[in-house]
Amino acid sequence: AQSVTQPDIHITVSEGASLELRCNYSYGATPYLFWYVQSPGQGLQLLLKYFSGDTLVQGIKGFEAEFKRSQSSFNLRKPSVHWSDAAEYFCAVGIITGGGNKLTFGTGTQLKVEL
């Protein structure tokens, strides 16, 4: 069965500093990988996705992520964090079967931004 691990429950960074959120997955085939962001009381918004091809993917709000098959990782990065980036971030692996599609999420990383 597939699984996703986000080892950092909480991360605090200063505004303007760089950010890296870690994500490791377990899945027997080529994964579909996603990063979602959730602000308090809100639903999930897709930041970026990886299906195939270039292992460095660009997303919205200046985020990027790199797929490393050898490390089973899909870490999220941003060169300079803004105070509005404070939120919870979820990594997910997508499974597509004949019956449909579903996502398996990690437990999330809460990002706090210090001004």
Added chain:
Amino acid sequence: DAGVTQSPTHLIKTRGQQVTLRCSPKSGHDTVSWYQQALGQGPQFIFQYYEEEERQRGNFPDRFSGHQFPNYSSELNVNALLLGDSALYLCASSPRGFGGGELFFGEGSRLTVL
């Protein structure tokens, strides 16, 4: 273009009661999925509906059931509520064939069971 809409946004029930949550998918989407997000956890897949049939189901008891209507909207029903059912229930829609894999989420229905 309206996104995924869910109702109600908040509700409070007592143990043993039943609840119905509703979801309208994003325009052009015909597949609806439901996820449960307990406090401090990531969302967990409950089930997925396409062509008015349940296509996939996660590890949830039969107390959780659903329905999809001809207009693609969906309902999630939970019977015999337990305290542990307190959570944010998220609806997500996608075009059939995974449409590139992206799920679009609503803002959720927060259920509190007392």
